[in-house]
Amino acid sequence: MEIKRLLESGYIIIPDTNVLxxxxxxxxxxxxxxxxxxxxxxxxxxxPATVRIEFGKHCxxxxxxxxxxxNNAGKNTEQQVVAARNKILSSCEPLERLHFPEVNVFxxxxxxLLNRLAQTANEFFEERRGLELSSHYWGGSDKVAELVxxxxxxxxxxxxxxxxxxxxxxxxxxxxxxxEIPPGFKDxxxxxxxxxxxxxxxxxxxxxxxxxxxKDIV
Numbered sequence: 001m002e003i004k005r006l007l008e009s010g011y012i013i014i015p016d017t018n019v020l021x022x023x024x025x026x027x028x029x030x031x032x033x034x035x036x037x038x039x040x041x042x043x044x045x046x047x048p049a050t051v052r053i054e055f056g057k058h059c060x061x062x063x064x065x066x067x068x069x070x071n072n073a074g075k076n077t078e079q080q081v082v083a084a085r086n087k088i089l090s091s092c093e094p095l096e097r098l099h100f101p102e103v104n105v106f107x108x109x110x111x112x113l114l115n116r117l118a119q120t121a122n123e124f125f126e127e128r129r130g131l132e133l134s135s136h137y138w139g140g141s142d143k144v145a146e147l148v149x150x151x152x153x154x155x156x157x158x159x160x161x162x163x164x165x166x167x168x169x170x171x172x173x174x175x176x177x178x179x180e181i182p183p184g185f186k187d188x189x190x191x192x193x194x195x196x197x198x199x200x201x202x203x204x205x206x207x208x209x210x211x212x213x214x215k216d217i218v
Contacts, residue, residue: 003041003218011216013045014206016199017054023144024062035143045151048205049160050198055148063142074125081121085114158205166194169204173197 007013015038023031038045047055089111095103151157161169173196177185184199191198210217 006216006218007041007044009216011044011218013041013218014048014209015045015051016202017051017058020051020055020144020148021058021062024059024066035147038147039150042147042150043154046156046209047148047151047158048202048209049158050202050205052148052152052157053160054198059142059145059148063144074121078118078121078125081118085118088114158209161201161205165204166201169201170194170197173200176200 003013023034026034089107092103092107092110095106100106173184177188177196183203184197187196187199190196194201206217209215
């Protein structure tokens with residue numbers, strides 16, 4: 001209700017790149033919920049040019065990773081069951097070397113139970129791979145990319161900053177990062193070149209837009 005009140009009073013919403021990319025990474029239910037929320041307010045969403053560029057660079061890989069996670073659903077559980085089966089059966093070997101009474105019977109019963117366990121896991125995931133989980137393919141279409149296209153259709157993507165602006169902001173970023181002034185100073189440890197100033201550039205784009213358009217921002 002607070003967001004609704006703010007939007008009615010003229011606020012706009014500006015997401016970071018990861019707000020969009022994380023929609024590929026969440027659980028199916030939460031991804032759908034997030035998409036529905038964003039669709040409800042799509043006419044109030046604006047994208048900095050840097051966010052649009054970063055999303056374009058990473059969205060295909062993120063969508064592909066999402067599909068792989070679905071295709072591989074259950075494989076890890078099945079592999080763990082097989083590994084546990086092998087480990088448990090190998091624990092019988094010392095008993096055999098000690099000529100433990102009826103160890104062969106014990107091993108055979110264990111093997112039968114473990115085979116049933118492996119079969120149960122295999123059947124469980126085999127029956128479900130093509131059912132509920134397939135709904136998170138979004139019918140084979142990339143719904144996050146469609147959301148971004150919808151935002152673009154409102155002409156709600158900021159103009160790209162000039163090379164001069166980027167150069168100025170990166171120079172300022174050097175001094176800010178030395179003093180650990182946010183946003184983005186932690187990126188200096190893991191990124192190089194202009195990339196490490198990405199969050200700062202987005203922040204500068206946002207401030208410029210708010211100032212020139214007299215907009216309040218969520």
